[in-house]
Amino acid sequence: EDQVTQSPEALRLQEGESSSLNCSYTVSGLRGLFWYRQDPGKGPEFLFTLYSAGEEKEKERLKATLTKKESFLHITAPKPEDSATYLCAVQGSNYQLIWGAGTKLIIKP
Protein backbone atom coordinates (compact mmCIF):
# COMPACT_ATOMS: atom_id res chain seq x y z
CA GLU A 1 0.00 0.00 0.00
CA ASP A 2 1.28 3.46 -0.91
CA GLN A 3 2.11 5.43 2.20
CA VAL A 4 3.85 8.61 3.34
CA THR A 5 5.02 9.27 6.90
CA GLN A 6 6.45 12.58 8.02
CA SER A 7 8.48 13.14 11.17
CA PRO A 8 8.64 14.78 13.54
CA GLU A 9 5.04 15.95 13.87
CA ALA A 10 6.31 19.26 15.26
CA LEU A 11 9.74 20.84 15.56
CA ARG A 12 10.74 23.90 17.56
CA LEU A 13 14.08 25.51 16.75
CA GLN A 14 15.92 28.64 17.72
CA GLU A 15 16.67 31.08 14.95
CA GLY A 16 19.87 29.95 13.24
CA GLU A 17 19.60 26.36 14.49
CA SER A 18 19.80 24.05 11.46
CA SER A 19 17.82 20.80 11.30
CA SER A 20 16.06 18.36 8.97
CA LEU A 21 12.52 17.15 8.37
CA ASN A 22 11.92 13.59 7.24
CA CYS A 23 9.48 12.10 4.73
CA SER A 24 9.48 8.29 4.49
CA TYR A 25 7.51 6.70 1.70
CA THR A 26 6.46 3.47 0.05
CA VAL A 27 4.97 3.76 -3.42
CA SER A 28 4.62 1.71 -6.58
CA GLY A 29 6.55 3.32 -9.38
CA LEU A 30 7.66 6.68 -8.00
CA ARG A 31 6.98 9.44 -10.52
CA GLY A 32 7.86 12.28 -8.18
CA LEU A 33 8.15 13.46 -4.58
CA PHE A 34 6.84 16.90 -3.74
CA TRP A 35 7.47 19.31 -0.89
CA TYR A 36 4.99 22.07 -0.05
CA ARG A 37 4.90 24.80 2.57
CA GLN A 38 1.61 25.76 4.20
CA ASP A 39 1.08 28.90 6.28
CA PRO A 40 -1.88 29.15 8.68
CA GLY A 41 -5.13 29.96 6.88
CA LYS A 42 -3.60 29.41 3.45
CA GLY A 43 -3.30 26.64 0.92
CA PRO A 44 -0.07 24.68 0.39
CA GLU A 45 2.59 26.43 -1.66
CA PHE A 46 4.80 24.35 -3.97
CA LEU A 47 8.49 24.18 -3.07
CA PHE A 48 10.25 21.28 -4.85
CA THR A 49 9.78 18.22 -7.01
CA LEU A 50 12.34 15.39 -6.85
CA TYR A 51 12.20 12.60 -9.41
CA SER A 52 14.97 10.11 -8.67
CA ALA A 53 17.22 8.92 -5.86
CA GLY A 54 20.27 11.11 -5.45
CA GLU A 55 18.56 14.22 -6.70
CA GLU A 56 18.87 17.43 -4.66
CA LYS A 57 17.20 20.82 -4.98
CA GLU A 58 17.78 24.08 -3.13
CA LYS A 59 15.86 27.26 -2.53
CA GLU A 60 17.21 29.88 -0.15
CA ARG A 61 17.68 28.16 3.24
CA LEU A 62 15.95 24.94 2.14
CA LYS A 63 17.51 21.89 0.52
CA ALA A 64 15.57 18.76 -0.41
CA THR A 65 17.21 15.37 -0.96
CA LEU A 66 15.83 12.02 -2.09
CA THR A 67 16.71 8.36 -1.58
CA LYS A 68 14.73 5.27 -2.56
CA LYS A 69 12.95 5.25 0.79
CA GLU A 70 12.87 8.80 2.11
CA SER A 71 13.36 12.47 1.51
CA PHE A 72 14.84 15.08 3.78
CA LEU A 73 14.12 18.77 3.87
CA HIS A 74 17.18 20.41 5.36
CA ILE A 75 16.79 23.89 6.72
CA THR A 76 19.97 25.87 7.28
CA ALA A 77 20.14 28.81 9.70
CA PRO A 78 16.35 29.20 9.76
CA LYS A 79 14.58 32.50 10.38
CA PRO A 80 11.20 33.07 12.07
CA GLU A 81 9.60 33.56 8.65
CA ASP A 82 10.41 29.91 7.85
CA SER A 83 7.82 28.89 10.44
CA ALA A 84 5.10 26.92 8.66
CA THR A 85 3.80 23.41 8.16
CA TYR A 86 5.81 21.47 5.59
CA LEU A 87 3.96 18.83 3.59
CA CYS A 88 5.40 15.95 1.61
CA ALA A 89 3.58 14.00 -1.12
CA VAL A 90 4.53 11.23 -3.53
CA GLN A 91 3.09 10.46 -6.93
CA GLY A 92 3.00 6.85 -7.98
CA SER A 93 2.37 5.04 -11.21
CA ASN A 94 -1.37 5.84 -11.06
CA TYR A 95 -0.58 9.60 -10.95
CA GLN A 96 -2.39 10.01 -7.62
CA LEU A 97 -0.71 12.05 -4.89
CA ILE A 98 -0.30 10.41 -1.48
CA TRP A 99 0.17 13.01 1.25
CA GLY A 100 1.88 12.96 4.61
CA ALA A 101 0.33 14.65 7.64
CA GLY A 102 3.00 17.35 7.71
CA THR A 103 5.62 18.72 10.08
CA LYS A 104 4.84 21.93 11.91
CA LEU A 105 8.04 23.96 12.13
CA ILE A 106 8.34 26.79 14.65
CA ILE A 107 11.39 29.04 14.59
CA LYS A 108 11.82 31.19 17.68
CA PRO A 109 13.74 34.48 17.45
Next chain:
Amino acid sequence: ETGVTQTPRHLVMGMTNKKSLKCEQHLGHNAMYWYKQSAKKPLELMFVYNFKEQTENNSVPSRFSPECPNSSHLFLHLHTLQPEDSALYLCASSQENGNGYTFGSGTRLTVV
Protein backbone atom coordinates in the same frame (compact mmCIF):
# COMPACT_ATOMS: atom_id res chain seq x y z
CA GLU B 1 -2.42 35.73 -5.19
CA THR B 2 -1.78 32.07 -5.98
CA GLY B 3 -3.55 31.82 -9.35
CA VAL B 4 -6.31 29.70 -7.83
CA THR B 5 -9.09 31.68 -6.16
CA GLN B 6 -11.54 30.16 -3.71
CA THR B 7 -14.67 31.76 -2.31
CA PRO B 8 -15.87 32.17 0.32
CA ARG B 9 -12.85 32.10 2.64
CA HIS B 10 -15.03 31.24 5.64
CA LEU B 11 -18.44 29.62 5.84
CA VAL B 12 -20.63 28.70 8.78
CA MET B 13 -23.68 26.65 7.95
CA GLY B 14 -26.36 24.72 9.73
CA MET B 15 -26.92 21.04 9.08
CA THR B 16 -30.03 21.76 7.01
CA ASN B 17 -28.51 24.47 4.83
CA LYS B 18 -27.43 24.27 1.22
CA LYS B 19 -24.34 26.18 0.16
CA SER B 20 -21.71 26.09 -2.58
CA LEU B 21 -17.96 26.58 -2.64
CA LYS B 22 -16.40 28.11 -5.71
CA CYS B 23 -12.95 27.69 -7.23
CA GLU B 24 -11.50 29.51 -10.23
CA GLN B 25 -8.14 29.16 -11.99
CA HIS B 26 -6.71 30.96 -14.99
CA LEU B 27 -3.43 29.09 -15.20
CA GLY B 28 -4.41 27.08 -18.25
CA HIS B 29 -4.42 23.87 -16.23
CA ASN B 30 -6.46 20.90 -17.39
CA ALA B 31 -7.07 19.19 -14.05
CA MET B 32 -8.84 20.47 -10.94
CA TYR B 33 -9.19 18.88 -7.53
CA TRP B 34 -11.14 19.17 -4.29
CA TYR B 35 -9.33 18.23 -1.09
CA LYS B 36 -10.46 18.10 2.54
CA GLN B 37 -7.91 19.06 5.18
CA SER B 38 -8.54 18.22 8.83
CA ALA B 39 -6.17 19.00 11.70
CA LYS B 40 -3.12 16.73 11.91
CA LYS B 41 -4.37 14.52 9.06
CA PRO B 42 -3.06 14.12 5.52
CA LEU B 43 -4.91 15.88 2.75
CA GLU B 44 -7.88 13.78 1.64
CA LEU B 45 -8.59 13.78 -2.08
CA MET B 46 -12.31 14.13 -2.73
CA PHE B 47 -12.81 14.69 -6.46
CA VAL B 48 -10.71 15.03 -9.59
CA TYR B 49 -11.72 16.58 -12.89
CA ASN B 50 -9.64 16.22 -16.06
CA PHE B 51 -10.76 18.30 -19.03
CA LYS B 52 -14.09 18.90 -17.23
CA GLU B 53 -14.72 15.17 -16.79
CA GLN B 54 -14.84 13.66 -13.32
CA THR B 55 -12.18 10.98 -13.09
CA GLU B 56 -12.00 10.35 -9.34
CA ASN B 57 -14.57 10.16 -6.59
CA ASN B 58 -12.94 8.82 -3.46
CA SER B 59 -16.02 7.40 -1.75
CA VAL B 60 -17.23 10.84 -0.81
CA PRO B 61 -20.70 11.03 0.78
CA SER B 62 -23.46 12.22 -1.56
CA ARG B 63 -24.01 15.32 0.59
CA PHE B 64 -20.98 16.66 -1.31
CA SER B 65 -21.72 17.24 -5.00
CA PRO B 66 -19.06 18.61 -7.38
CA GLU B 67 -19.65 20.52 -10.59
CA CYS B 68 -17.15 21.52 -13.26
CA PRO B 69 -18.84 23.66 -15.94
CA ASN B 70 -15.55 24.43 -17.73
CA SER B 71 -11.83 23.89 -17.26
CA SER B 72 -11.47 27.12 -15.25
CA HIS B 73 -14.25 26.73 -12.70
CA LEU B 74 -15.07 24.14 -10.08
CA PHE B 75 -17.85 24.09 -7.53
CA LEU B 76 -18.60 21.98 -4.49
CA HIS B 77 -22.28 21.94 -3.57
CA LEU B 78 -23.02 21.16 0.06
CA HIS B 79 -26.28 20.01 1.64
CA THR B 80 -27.32 18.44 4.93
CA LEU B 81 -23.76 18.35 6.21
CA GLN B 82 -22.66 16.90 9.53
CA PRO B 83 -20.47 18.59 12.19
CA GLU B 84 -17.62 16.19 11.30
CA ASP B 85 -17.56 17.77 7.84
CA SER B 86 -16.09 20.91 9.40
CA ALA B 87 -12.64 21.33 7.85
CA LEU B 88 -10.58 23.37 5.41
CA TYR B 89 -11.65 22.62 1.84
CA LEU B 90 -8.91 23.19 -0.70
CA CYS B 91 -9.14 23.48 -4.43
CA ALA B 92 -6.09 22.79 -6.60
CA SER B 93 -5.24 22.70 -10.28
CA SER B 94 -2.47 21.14 -12.35
CA GLN B 95 -1.54 20.07 -15.81
CA GLU B 96 -3.01 16.73 -16.84
CA ASN B 97 -0.16 14.62 -15.48
CA GLY B 98 -0.63 15.95 -11.97
CA ASN B 99 2.77 17.57 -11.54
CA GLY B 100 3.13 20.69 -9.42
CA TYR B 101 -0.32 21.40 -8.00
CA THR B 102 -1.32 25.02 -7.38
CA PHE B 103 -3.64 25.40 -4.42
CA GLY B 104 -6.16 28.03 -3.49
CA SER B 105 -6.29 29.49 0.01
CA GLY B 106 -9.18 27.26 0.96
CA THR B 107 -12.61 27.66 2.49
CA ARG B 108 -12.77 27.16 6.25
CA LEU B 109 -16.11 25.40 6.74
CA THR B 110 -17.84 25.11 10.10
CA VAL B 111 -21.02 23.04 10.37
CA VAL B 112 -23.14 23.84 13.41
